[in-house]
Amino acid sequence: MTLALVDWIYLAAQFLLALAMLAGCWRLLQGPRAQDRVLALDSVYLSAMLLLVTFGIRSGGLIYFEIALVLSALSFVSTLALAKFLMRGEVIE
Amino acid sequence: MNAIPDWLELAIALTVLAGAAVTFIGTVGLVRWATFYQRIHAPTLGSSFGAALILLASSLHSSLVLGRPVAHEVIVLIFILVTTPVTLMLLARAAIYRDRSENNPDVPVPPPAGEGEGEGEPRT
Numbered sequence: 549m550t551l552a553l554v555d556w557i558y559l560a561a562q563f564l565l566a567l568a569m570l571a572g573c574w575r576l577l578q579g580p581r582a583q584d585r586v587l588a589l590d591s592v593y594l595s596a597m598l599l600l601v602t603f604g605i606r607s608g609g610l611i612y613f614e615i616a617l618v619l620s621a622l623s624f625v626s627t628l629a630l631a632k633f634l635m636r637g638e639v640i641e
Numbered sequence: 642m643n644a645i646p647d648w649l650e651l652a653i654a655l656t657v658l659a660g661a662a663v664t665f666i667g668t669v670g671l672v673r674w675a676t677f678y679q680r681i682h683a684p685t686l687g688s689s690f691g692a693a694l695i696l697l698a699s700s701l702h703s704s705l706v707l708g709r710p711v712a713h714e715v716i717v718l719i720f721i722l723v724t725t726p727v728t729l730m731l732l733a734r735a736a737i738y739r740d741r742s743e744n745n746p747d748v749p750v751p752p753p754a755g756e757g758e759g760e761g762e763p764r765t
Binding site for chain 2: 551553554557558560561562564565567568569571572574575581583584586587588590591594595597598601602604605608610613614616617620621624630631634635
């Protein structure tokens with residue numbers, strides 16, 4: 549009985565993270581200016597990474613954590629490059 | 642594969658749920674707040690507390706299942722905690738620079754000359 553409850557709790561957590569991704573996507577499409585879209589992209593990356601970690605908890609494999617590490621590195625680099633682009637109009641000068 | 646006691650499994654699941662809820666509240670702030678300078682604060686709720694709760698719960702869970710300490714998630718957590726302030730400060734500086742250069746009225750005003758904020762205009 550406890551295990552079924554645990555399954556439902558994980559399902560609820562994944563539902564909340566998916567809703568968080570949806571909210572980020574809404575801001576990504578809606579955002580009045582470019583910096584809003586970059587911020588929304590960063591938060592969608594974060595929610596996707598946390599969603600992958602919860603998948604990893606349920607399946608018990610270690611492969612999801614490597615995907616999460618790659619996603620967080622990718623999020624860092626892409627947000628940095630986009631912020632640089634917004635500031636200077638060029639990424640590599 | 643070691644069996645985890647039921648109460649511990651339940652506690653880990655509730656921690657993950659709390660982290661997911663905190664992350665969700667952060668993105669609700671991202672949707673609902675009015676200006677960019679307010680919105681940039683909201684997702685940090687997820688990148689600090691939400692990520693910490695979920696990743697530490699995952700680390701504990703896989704340590705218990707595998708029977709040895711597993712620290713992969715702690716690496717991810719440290720990476721997020723270090724990189725989020727860097728990217729968001731850069732993004733906020735870029736937004737301020739853009740808003741000031743087009744004389745947008747709802748920007749934070751620059752400090753009076755003489756007590757500068759230590760950065761000044763970007764070098765060319």
